[in-house]
Amino acid sequence: MSNLEIKRSFSQKHPVLAVVIIEALLFLAVFAAGAYATIRQLSGTAPVLISFIPIAAVLALYFSLKKKWGFYGFRRLRSIPKQDLVYYAPLLAVLAVIALKGFRPVTASEVLFYLLFTLLVGFVEESIYRGLILNILLPKGIKTAVLTSSILFAVTHILQVLSGQSGFQTVLQIVYALLIGGALALLMVRNRNILPLILFHFLHNFIQYVGNDNSDFYLGYDLTILALLALYCIWLTLSLKKTSVPTPAEQSFN
Incomplete structure (x- = not known):
């Protein structure tokens, strides 16, 4: 056995099993926290x-x-080529559409709480799905890595059923998460920088928490975002086909 084979990590030797373990541990942690929060009658954000x-x-x-900070995409924003900044513009459009729903009255303490809460969620979910899982699966191909990480990200949102929302809203949220996951994964593949993705995830969730409650009145906004995200994913996919994208191993992350 060569030295290279000896130094290979568990995730490199068994990428699929590594991803299954990561997803299973995440589900287990959330379910256990949810059960504890239910028994103790804690708030809806407590399980997270x-x-x-x-x-x-x-x-x-x-x-x-x-x-591994650099390897998983925690790099300076200026590392993103200026010509590639245009690929992040649709994310701003998504945030703008969400903000059009308006905002509900919130106290300063609520704003501070939701800022910290959504930043925590953005860091954890992006690190797991666009950091760990995406990178573990990249050796199997960009298509496999992007689709798998996006599907798992969407499946995780099935847990929202436990919050009491309708089946239609849950399906809508799963599709929504799938498209967002796909777009963010494609951006990660393209520029190897996770910071803009965490920032978007953080702002997206924050706006939703302090915004007006979702209802059928806002269905048009949701469908608009879904259409925008679908076109966005197609655009990013076509752009990657025209560009030679280096793998993590081919890049230097200092």
Whole structure:
């Protein structure tokens, strides 16, 4: 056995199993936190806080000990080529459409809480899906990595059923998450920078939390965003076909 084979990590040797383990652990953590929050009659955000805070700590520790921050996309924003900034414009359009729904009255303490809460969610979910899972599967091909990470990201949102929302809203949210996951994964493949994705995820969730409650009145906004995201994914896919995108191993992440 060569030295190269000896140094290969578990995720490199068994990428599919590694992804299954990561997703299973995430589900287990969220379900356990949800069960505890239900028993203790805690707020709706409690399960995420209980599960995501330790997950965020583990991720930060892993990235630091393994010196993997750069490898998983935590790079300076200026590393993104100026000509590629146009590919992030549709994300701003999505945020603008969501903001058109308006905002509900919130206190300063609520704003602070939701800022920290949505930043936590953005960091954890992007690190897991566009960081760990996407990179683990990239050796199997961009198509496999993007589709799998996006599908798993969408499947995770099935947990929203437990919040009591309607089946239609849940299906809409799953499709929504699938398209957003696809777009963010394609952006990650293209520019290897996860910071804009975390920023978008954070702002997207924050606007939703402080915005007006979802209802049939806002269905038109949701469908508009779905159409925009579908076209966005097609655009990004076509752009990647025209560009030679280096893999993580072919890039230097300092």
